[in-house]
Amino acid sequence: MSSDPSSVAPVAASDVLDVVLKKTQDKAWVAFAPDELSALLSAFSPTQPVATHTKGYLVLSAYCQRRRSEAPSHDEGTQSISRTFETPVVSRMADTEEEEALAGLTFLSALFDVDHPSASAIFQRDGTLEAMMDTLDLFPKSHHIDLAVAHLLGRTAGHKTCRALLGKDHRNWLEWKSRQTNDAELRAAAAVALVKLARGSSADAMEVGGTPEQPAMQDDELAALMKGLVVDAQETSSLADAVEGLAYMSTNPAVKETLSKDSTFLQRLFALIPRRKGATSERLDESTASPLYGTVVIISNLCAYRPRLSAEEAQIAKLRRMAKTAKGPGQSSQAVEEDLDPVDDDDHVKERGRRLIKAGAMEALTSAVRATDSRAVRMAVSKAILNLVEDKDNRGKVLQSGGAKALQIIIQGLLPQSKPSDIGKTPQLEKEDFEPIQALAKLAITAAPVQVFGPNEGAIYDAIRPFALMLTHPNATLLQSFEAMMALTNLSSQSPEAASRIAGADGLMNKVELLMLEDHTLVRRAATELVCNLVAGSEEIFNKWGGDRNTASKSKLQVLVALCDIEDLPTRLAASGALASLTASPDACESLAELESERHHVLPILGQLVDPTVVARPEADADVEEEEAGQLESDPGLVHRGIVCLRNFFVGLQNSATQMEIASEADRTGVVRALVGVVKGCAQNPSSPILRPAAEALKWLLEHGVEISV
Numbered sequence: 001m002s003s004d005p006s007s008v009a010p011v012a013a014s015d016v017l018d019v020v021l022k023k024t025q026d027k028a029w030v031a032f033a034p035d036e037l038s039a040l041l042s043a044f045s046p047t048q049p050v051a052t053h054t055k056g057y058l059v060l061s062a063y064c065q066r067r068r069s070e071a072p073s074h075d076e077g078t079q080s081i082s083r084t085f086e087t088p089v090v091s092r093m094a095d096t097e098e099e100e101a102l103a104g105l106t107f108l109s110a111l112f113d114v115d116h117p118s119a120s121a122i123f124q125r126d127g128t129l130e131a132m133m134d135t136l137d138l139f140p141k142s143h144h145i146d147l148a149v150a151h152l153l154g155r156t157a158g159h160k161t162c163r164a165l166l167g168k169d170h171r172n173w174l175e176w177k178s179r180q181t182n183d184a185e186l187r188a189a190a191a192v193a194l195v196k197l198a199r200g201s202s203a204d205a206m207e208v209g210g211t212p213e214q215p216a217m218q219d220d221e222l223a224a225l226m227k228g229l230v231v232d233a234q235e236t237s238s239l240a241d242a243v244e245g246l247a248y249m250s251t252n253p254a255v256k257e258t259l260s261k262d263s264t265f266l267q268r269l270f271a272l273i274p275r276r277k278g279a280t281s282e283r284l285d286e287s288t289a290s291p292l293y294g295t296v297v298i299i300s301n302l303c304a305y306r307p308r309l310s311a312e313e314a315q316i317a318k319l320r321r322m323a324k325t326a327k328g329p330g331q332s333s334q335a336v337e338e339d340l341d342p343v344d345d346d347d348h349v350k351e352r353g354r355r356l357i358k359a360g361a362m363e364a365l366t367s368a369v370r371a372t373d374s375r376a377v378r379m380a381v382s383k384a385i386l387n388l389v390e391d392k393d394n395r396g397k398v399l400q401s402g403g404a405k406a407l408q409i410i411i412q413g414l415l416p417q418s419k420p421s422d423i424g425k426t427p428q429l430e431k432e433d434f435e436p437i438q439a440l441a442k443l444a445i446t447a448a449p450v451q452v453f454g455p456n457e458g459a460i461y462d463a464i465r466p467f468a469l470m471l472t473h474p475n476a477t478l479l480q481s482f483e484a485m486m487a488l489t490n491l492s493s494q495s496p497e498a499a500s501r502i503a504g505a506d507g508l509m510n511k512v513e514l515l516m517l518e519d520h521t522l523v524r525r526a527a528t529e530l531v532c533n534l535v536a537g538s539e540e541i542f543n544k545w546g547g548d549r550n551t552a553s554k555s556k557l558q559v560l561v562a563l564c565d566i567e568d569l570p571t572r573l574a575a576s577g578a579l580a581s582l583t584a585s586p587d588a589c590e591s592l593a594e595l596e597s598e599r600h601h602v603l604p605i606l607g608q609l610v611d612p613t614v615v616a617r618p619e620a621d622a623d624v625e626e627e628e629a630g631q632l633e634s635d636p637g638l639v640h641r642g643i644v645c646l647r648n649f650f651v652g653l654q655n656s657a658t659q660m661e662i663a664s665e666a667d668r669t670g671v672v673r674a675l676v677g678v679v680k681g682c683a684q685n686p687s688s689p690i691l692r693p694a695a696e697a698l699k700w701l702l703e704h705g706v707e708i709s710v
Helices: 006-024 034-042 050-070 074-092 098-114 117-122 129-138 143-157 169-181 184-207 219-230 236-249 253-259 265-271 294-304 311-326 332-341 346-359 363-371 375-388 392-400 403-414 431-445 449-453 457-472 478-492 496-504 508-515 519-538 539-547 550-563 569-582 585-600 602-610 619-631 636-650 656-667 669-681 691-703
Strands: none
Touching: 006 034, 034 050, 034 098, 050 074, 050 098, 050 519, 074 098, 074 117, 074 129, 074 332, 098 117, 098 129, 117 129, 117 143, 129 143, 129 169, 143 169, 143 184, 143 236, 169 184, 184 219, 184 236, 184 508, 219 236, 219 253, 219 265, 219 332, 219 346, 236 253, 236 294, 253 265, 253 346, 253 508, 265 294, 265 332, 265 346, 265 363, 294 346, 294 363, 294 375, 294 449, 311 431, 346 363, 346 375, 346 392, 363 375, 375 392, 375 403, 375 431, 392 403, 392 431, 403 431, 403 449, 403 457, 431 449, 431 478, 449 457, 449 656, 457 478, 457 508, 457 585, 457 669, 478 508, 478 519, 496 508, 496 539, 508 585, 519 550, 519 569, 539 550, 539 569, 539 585, 550 569, 550 585, 550 602, 569 602, 585 602, 585 619, 585 636, 585 656, 602 656, 602 669, 636 656, 636 691, 656 669, 656 691, 669 691
């Protein structure tokens, strides 16, 4: 048997970690035996197989979670974890044996990935940074040591408290290693560390109002370096580092443009995503998983739009830019330029999105959802798809690539299972949780439900709950509520069952009724259109809005009548359409008669739908009658709905006294003249669908004492 430790250590470490993994399931497990701790510390060394790295991450994650769950506070959890590892880690980094030093460096990098607060505490301890840099002098020709130091510097550069310890010597070493051409892996790792250090240092300087130090390598030079590594690299480690660096750099508008125009780079990048769960990319080494998260983040960054600011937010942003510029030409100039960069306007973002889709971005994103359950990956996919479907021209391609199915999978994983006991309770959802729902809503707005959800109606029913939550949840924006209503309107037209399920969603109708009174025209319109569809498709809503005679339904009818009298034509069409359905109920007609008796608005408003030029307004509105008559436009859809409403209203009245009163009022307000005009206009078109209900309305008026001259 060989006496070389490296030939037996991997097997031994893997076996020990298998035992520890079983122990992690035991609630009584709290500490490592000496051989277990030694195996864990060496698990991340490059001399170990990837399977051992994976086991090491699982054990380390389980231990950190256990320590934090048992600690009274976050700080005490951090202290507990760092006490376990700091002495053995630093002692190994200071060891004169390369394998031991390498174990210490790689373990600390892994701890940054799993629990960065405890890793930061160890790094900030006296002697840790010195021990790390001493390894470079102790092993000056070691590729593994150089690479481990570069990776560890990259981890520390991402955290402010650690970044503060890094000086010019550390930056110079990274720049030196990023410019050498003999070692692609080291070059990539050093470049990533430089990017993170530059980004972090700039943010730190801006926080205190200082001037950030100008990096020796500019963004375009670093981006070109890492783009080349993605296209040409044979080593999977350099690929992963290059992707990580580009994930940071692709927030720069100029870098976005450069990357999006390089189809070779994009295709190579997208090929890094495995095409099925548990698989690795065919273009990666079989032993190493692809840098999936970084690839998805790059796609998301390339197609990201500038934040949509309110008028107040835009003014504040302008004042901040002015303040930055006033501090001097060198003060945060890059940040100011990026804020105003013309290549980051909406037109450029749309073009980038189209280039991404052409290069295969959607196939990569849907594959990422299938490949992993990671929340971070799936939320980045959601953000990317949301940005891509902002351009309506992309939506068909997104659907063809399985984008809707991918979003449904993401949403399923986000939302807790609905239980009867949850009725009336608001689920805990963060702002970003609505992004996949909003993206799916955009697709459902512009495509038929069967195109989005397939022929299975169960998928349509499953979509109702997330859309309803986005409509009613307090953390959703007004835009998200608006798009949820539009999507639900489309779904409600699919079948009476879909409409009934939408109507029964917890809190939905209360929210919709509030939004019908919203000042924003488009929001008010969407709410009214949804009510129109639900009145026609759901028996429950039909009864609540007029089918049963009560005070609540009467007030709802009053709102619909009022919405028939506003300037926005689509809102008037939706409100009058709802009334046309509801007036099929005698109870609704009696309620409308009461409203007419009380306010004298119902007949004039319904008459104006037919012909706004001949209907007289009530005396209280006489001063605005002429002006409003000119504003309200006539429309064939309004005419048809108005005639049906009037016909149903007249025929549905049961009380003889009420009938005579309404007939007289119809004559006085000009409704009769409007109906006569319609009948005359149909003389040349006897098959017109409005002729019969108009004639029936006039017949009813004749029977109730109204003289009609044709």
